[in-house]
Amino acid sequence: xxxxxxxxxxxxxxxxxxxxxxxxxxxxxxxxxxxxxxxxxxxxxxxxxxxxxxxxxxxxxxxxxxxxxxxxxxxxxxxxxxxxxxxxxxxxxxxxxxxxxxxxxxxxxxxxxxxxxxxxxxxxxxxxx
Amino acid sequence: xxxxxxxxxxxxxxxxxxxxxxxxxxxxxxxxxxxxxxxxxxxxxxxxxxxxxxxxxxxxxxxxxxxxxxxxxxxxxxxxxxxxxxxxxxxxxxxxxxxxxxxxxxx
Numbered sequence: 001x002x003x004x005x006x007x008x009x010x011x012x013x014x015x016x017x018x019x020x021x022x023x024x025x026x027x028x029x030x031x032x033x034x035x036x037x038x039x040x041x042x043x044x045x046x047x048x049x050x051x052x053x054x055x056x057x058x059x060x061x062x063x064x065x066x067x068x069x070x071x072x073x074x075x076x077x078x079x080x081x082x083x084x085x086x087x088x089x090x091x092x093x094x095x096x097x098x099x100x101x102x103x104x105x106x107x108x109x110x111x112x113x114x115x116x117x118x119x120x121x122x123x124x125x126x127x128x129x
Numbered sequence: 130x131x132x133x134x135x136x137x138x139x140x141x142x143x144x145x146x147x148x149x150x151x152x153x154x155x156x157x158x159x160x161x162x163x164x165x166x167x168x169x170x171x172x173x174x175x176x177x178x179x180x181x182x183x184x185x186x187x188x189x190x191x192x193x194x195x196x197x198x199x200x201x202x203x204x205x206x207x208x209x210x211x212x213x214x215x216x217x218x219x220x221x222x223x224x225x226x227x228x229x230x231x232x233x234x235x236x
Contacts, residue, residue, distance in 0.1 A: 035225075044216055044227050044228065044229050044230045045165075045216060045218075046227065047223065047224055047226070047227070050223050050225075061224055062224075095173075099220075100178075102179070104159050104160055104161060104179065106159055111159050111161060111221055112221065112222075113159075113161040113179075113220055113221045114220050115163045115179070115218075115220060116163070116173075116175065116218070116220070117175050117184065119172035119174075120172065
């Protein structure tokens with residue numbers, strides 16, 4: 001059974017730092033791309049960051065670029081999100097999510113896409129003084 | 130960046146009703162769209178991917194359709210456990226946007 005378990009959420013003051021972890025089990029973690037997605041209270045999910053299976057390709061949402069760093073340790077089956085210069089707007093439940101990639105064949109070629117098939121239970125980050 | 134607009138934002142329906150939720154993309158995205166169900170305090174749960182493919186163990190009363198810019202999620206006969214919030218999501222590179230959600234409540 002695929003399991004993703006986030007940890008590390010806490011109450012932190014504005015300008016502070018925090019490191020989130022996501023422990024993966026039930027699948028070969030090193031074969032899968034991973035993401036962080038967050039959800040502010042009463043709002044919809046917001047994609048935060050992506051990392052390829054070997055960690056060579058990384059993307060960030062503009063809202064966190066320069067402040068958050070995604071990383072992974074395939075030997076430990078773990079995904080991380082280092083967050084610094086935290087703001088009140090970063091208050092949210094943070095989820096890790098696994099990607100299942102697939103291709104769509106269209107007339108003009110192939111579209112590389114995928115879907116987030118498994119999510120953790122989330123960890124709450126509250127930024128407040 | 131591509132944006133997704135869901136409608137309606139709120140929907141009130143009864144057990145046994147047929148419900149349709151729509152998601153419109155700001156530009157053509159082929160069939161690269163997923164639908165999620167989320168209940169309070171829980172993570173989103175994948176229902177549909179590739180616009181119309183049912184994820185494993187998802188009941189057949191859920192179906193999806195559409196291509197390009199207009200997509201729909203249909204629940205053919207609402208069950209009590211279906212009252213939740215539904216989100217669409219596009220994934221073809223990053224950033225990966227989500228719709229703003231449709232909250233489905235019991236009438």
